[in-house]
Amino acid sequence: MGFLDKAKEMAGDAADKVKDVAGDVADKANEAIHSEKAEQVSDSILNKVNELAGGNEAVKNVTDKIDQAIGNE
Numbered sequence: 001m002g003f004l005d006k007a008k009e010m011a012g013d014a015a016d017k018v019k020d021v022a023g024d025v026a027d028k029a030n031e032a033i034h035s036e037k038a039e040q041v042s043d044s045i046l047n048k049v050n051e052l053a054g055g056n057e058a059v060k061n062v063t064d065k066i067d068q069a070i071g072n073e
Contacts, residue, residue, distance in 0.1 A: 039071025 001009075032038060046063040053059035067073075 033070055034072050036072055039073055042067060042070040 046067055050060055050063055
């Protein structure tokens, strides 16, 4: 096996490891975003935003979409 072949093999192995790690990180981030704690924190923040917006319907629509994307409810 020549130097270039070995370098290609090592680069391929490194790329595979990066893909595995990236997948693991994405899975953990997804779990965190859809956790009970994220639900509690986001609800608290979004409720305060709506309160400060004084019932603005456009703000409520945006916070509702955010609430659907974060947490577990």
